[in-house]
Amino acid sequence: MKISRIFLATVSAVSLISMLSACSSVKPYQKNKINDADMTLSARKVQKFEQSFQLYREGASGANGGKSGGGCGCN
Amino acid sequence: MYFGILGTYAQSRPEPAKVDSSKYQSRKLKVDEINLVSAYYHQNGNNSAVTGGIGTEKLSDFANTIDLQMSKFNKRGKKNTFLFELGVDHYTSASSDKIDPNTISSASSADTRIYPSLNWTHSNEETGNSFGFTGSYSTEFDYQSLGAAFNLTRLSKDKNTQFDFKLQAFLDQWTVILPIELRTGNTGREHEQYDTAPRNSFSTSFSLSQVISQKFQAALILEPSYQKGLLATKYQRNYFTDGSLRAETLPDKRYKLPIGLRMNYFLDDHFVIRTFYRYYMDNWGIRAHTAELEIPVKINSFFSISPFYRYNNQVGTKYFAPYGQHAPSEQYFTSDYDLSTLTSDFYGAGIRFAPPKGVFGWQRLNMLELRYGHYSRSTSLVSNILSLNLKFK
Numbered sequence: 001m002k003i004s005r006i007f008l009a010t011v012s013a014v015s016l017i018s019m020l021s022a023c024s025s026v027k028p029y030q031k032n033k034i035n036d037a038d039m040t041l042s043a044r045k046v047q048k049f050e051q052s053f054q055l056y057r058e059g060a061s062g063a064n065g066g067k068s069g070g071g072c073g074c075n
Numbered sequence: 076m077y078f079g080i081l082g083t084y085a086q087s088r089p090e091p092a093k094v095d096s097s098k099y100q101s102r103k104l105k106v107d108e109i110n111l112v113s114a115y116y117h118q119n120g121n122n123s124a125v126t127g128g129i130g131t132e133k134l135s136d137f138a139n140t141i142d143l144q145m146s147k148f149n150k151r152g153k154k155n156t157f158l159f160e161l162g163v164d165h166y167t168s169a170s171s172d173k174i175d176p177n178t179i180s181s182a183s184s185a186d187t188r189i190y191p192s193l194n195w196t197h198s199n200e201e202t203g204n205s206f207g208f209t210g211s212y213s214t215e216f217d218y219q220s221l222g223a224a225f226n227l228t229r230l231s232k233d234k235n236t237q238f239d240f241k242l243q244a245f246l247d248q249w250t251v252i253l254p255i256e257l258r259t260g261n262t263g264r265e266h267e268q269y270d271t272a273p274r275n276s277f278s279t280s281f282s283l284s285q286v287i288s289q290k291f292q293a294a295l296i297l298e299p300s301y302q303k304g305l306l307a308t309k310y311q312r313n314y315f316t317d318g319s320l321r322a323e324t325l326p327d328k329r330y331k332l333p334i335g336l337r338m339n340y341f342l343d344d345h346f347v348i349r350t351f352y353r354y355y356m357d358n359w360g361i362r363a364h365t366a367e368l369e370i371p372v373k374i375n376s377f378f379s380i381s382p383f384y385r386y387n388n389q390v391g392t393k394y395f396a397p398y399g400q401h402a403p404s405e406q407y408f409t410s411d412y413d414l415s416t417l418t419s420d421f422y423g424a425g426i427r428f429a430p431p432k433g434v435f436g437w438q439r440l441n442m443l444e445l446r447y448g449h450y451s452r453s454t455s456l457v458s459n460i461l462s463l464n465l466k467f468k
Contacts, residue, residue: 025233026286033290033341037429038349038371038379041284041294041337046425046444046464049114049138053460054421057118057452059389059414060355060363062278062298063335069302070245070276071211072188073218 104147107156108441109467113139120412120456123170124311124323125254128398128410132456133169138162156207158194163187174254174310188215196226203230203237217250217269235286245276252310253322272305290342296335303328313408314399323409325394331357347371360393361414377431382424383448391415412454423448434465442466 026034033039043051043065051066055074062068120132142160149155167185196207211222224243230236251270278300286292307325314320335353342348351367369383392414394407401408425446434440444464451457 024288026235026289028234030289031286034286034292036341036347037427038347038373038381039292039339039341041292041339044425044444044446044464045110045112045466046446046462048112048140049116049136049462050421050446050448050460052138053116053118053136053450053458054387057413057450057456057458058363058387058417058419059357059359059361059392060333060353060365060387062300062331062333062355063280063296063353064333064351068276068278068280068298068300068331068333069329070247070274070278070300071190071213071220071222073215073249073308 102148104145107144107146110142111465112462114460114462116458116460118456118458120454122412122454122456124308124411125170125174127312127314128412131169134166136164136166138164154198154200156196156198160192162190174252186216188213203234204228217252218247220245220247237284239282241280243278247274249274249305251305254310254312256320257322274302274304274306276300276302291340293336293338298333300331307409308411311411313401313410315401315403316399317403319403323411325407325409326359329357329359345373361389361391363387363389377429379427380424381427383422385421387419389417391417415454417453419450419452421448421450439467440465441468
């Protein structure tokens with residue numbers, strides 16, 4: 001359990017550093033593709049109730065824009 | 076000479092200044108958009124927790140929300156946004172009906188949940204920075220919730236990096252309803268007095284989003300949370316190896332840590348790749364890996380089809396055991412298959428329609444999104460969900 005936590009933290013840190021170091025500065029006028037509706041870094045509004053039933057039917061929750069527990073009689 | 080002086084004055088008289096209206100911001104409260112989201116969900120299975128891990132899990136839910144976003148600028152040019160949301164869900168459940176199996180159809184076979192919320196966000200349009208507060212309420216027959224949240228957003232100067240922080244609390248009250256066999260005292264059904272118990276949940280969310288290139292951006296999300304109080308569902312039965320029956324009992328504290336990663340890539344003018352991965356762990360022993368892939372296919376500039384697939388692999392809580400397999404010495408126990416070791420697949424497709432002249436030629440109806448998904452779990456539970464989002468501007 002401790003090894004998997006260290007592994008996970010390492011993967012997260014490497015992802016984060018790789019992500020930031022690979023960045024190029026994108027100017028506002030170059031963001032037409034980034035600003036596309038399908039490129040938003042969040043779940044779609046239409047997925048709201050899919051996230052709700054997954055919250056009830058599974059033990060895992062959170063980090064996806066939905067609830068992480070509380071506010072309802074869910075897990 | 077006199078007329079010459081007058082003529083010179085006439086030529087040099089200043090004209091009225093032209094007003095630069097390019098940065099004018101109306102200070103009137105205006106409606107930005109209205110969203111209607113509705114979904115119909117139906118499931119079935121044979122491991123109902125209400126009857127100890129066996130029995131029908133048939134359930135239907137018709138869920139609806141309407142949200143209204145309004146904004147106005149103040150004297151200093153800062154934007155105030157108000158988001159009001161109202162949700163109403165109605166569900167029917169064959170398993171909840173078994174809380175008292177002696178009735179043909181009890182009051183617990185159906186319920187309605189109502190949940191309003193209001194968010195106020197104060198933002199600077201130039202920098203993109205903002206902060207805000209949310210208040211929420213939820214009520215259903217056996218559960219009431221009061222919620223509050225604080226949110227903060229900070230952008231880098233080039234607006235390629237965004238940091239989001241959210242602090243949230245739910246102070247809930249759960250009506251303690253026991254299975255009929257375990258109720259004591261003078262409890263005529265019509266005049267039953269139930270105890271209540273608190274259930275409080277606190278979470279923080281840290282999110283870092285980064286534009287990596289003109290076609291690629293990603294976000295890392297951490298959302299640690301803590302729950303305290305009545306975390307078990309007391310009308311769920313648990314049967315033991317000695318034949319005895321008790322109501323579900325779980326620890327009164329739960330620490331959760333989900334870590335999520337979103338990565339979106341604009342492949343070309345016809346394809347976008349959307350991905351999501353989450354690792355989850357808590358102190359009840361649940362570990363889960365969740366991965367999602369969605370590929371929007373742009374048929375033209377205002378119509379797209381998005382097939383998707385979601386896979387979830389969960390190691391269940393150490394407190395879980397199937398029907399009749401709990402040892403009498405156990406302090407904590409559940410036969411709720413939602414908390415067991417399982418895998419699940421969820422797949423389907425959505426369509427998104429946002430023509431420039433409005434959907435069906437109605438200018439106000441800015442966008443229509445329809446999405447269907449089929450869910451199947453290794454514990455033999457299957458469900459289907461159909462969702463609709465209408466956006467008005």
